Amino acid sequence: MRKTVLPAVLAGLALACGPAWAQGARTAAGEGDLAVFKKACSGCHKWHGGGGGGYGGDALSLRKTQLDKEQVAEVVRCGRPGTGMPYHLRGAYETVKCYDSLKADMAGNMPPETAVFLRPAEIDAVATYVVTQLKGKGDPTAAECTAFFGTTSRACDVYRKKEGSDAPTVSH
Structure with missing residues (x-):
């Protein structure tokens, strides 16, 4: 009896909570x-x-x-x-x-x-x-690089220069 009840209970919990938990895992931490x-x-x-x-x-x-x-x-x-x-x-x-x-x-x-x-x-x-x-x-683009690193990263300067972009670079 015990062996058949526990899997059924766990399956029911997974079905009831799964979608909400999965969405919460992604949005609670703000992770896209x-x-x-x-x-x-x-x-x-x-x-x-x-x-x-x-x-x-x-x-x-x-x-x-x-x-x-x-x-x-x-x-x-x-x-x-x-x-x-x-x-x-x-x-x-x-x-x-x-x-x-x-x-x-x-x-x-x-x-x-x-x-x-x-x-x-x-x-x-x-x-x-x-x-x-x-x-x-x-090939990777300046826009893709900026989307990954943000607008303040110098990592994208090489792509901006290659594309002739006027996007601002970081100055020190």
Whole structure:
């Protein structure tokens, strides 16, 4: 009796509270799609999503991805087995199957665990950001740089100069 009641109670709580909790996780901290990308992805994929070698390893370009939103979300949740792309969902490969596999099925091919897990709403936010703001884009622009760093960062000066923009730069 006890074994069947607890899962039913937990499932009922998840259905009743899930959508409100997920929305609250995103809005309570004021995190939009870009904020979650900054926190979880830019360390490897860089601010522009172009990836490459350097400070995050050899991350793939999100600007060139062919994945749709659900596929991006799956990669964020589950990582990429056999690569350095970590999984960001607590319980991935343990209580949640990834690529139809659990940890025992993965042998030595487990992706690394991230340092900071993301909530489902944050994973959705990252996937939304990737497919709406990065996928299919060409070279990074001054406007994209400014959206990421803000108007007071010198990081965007190179893009402003390249584009001949009159946008203000930071002076010291």
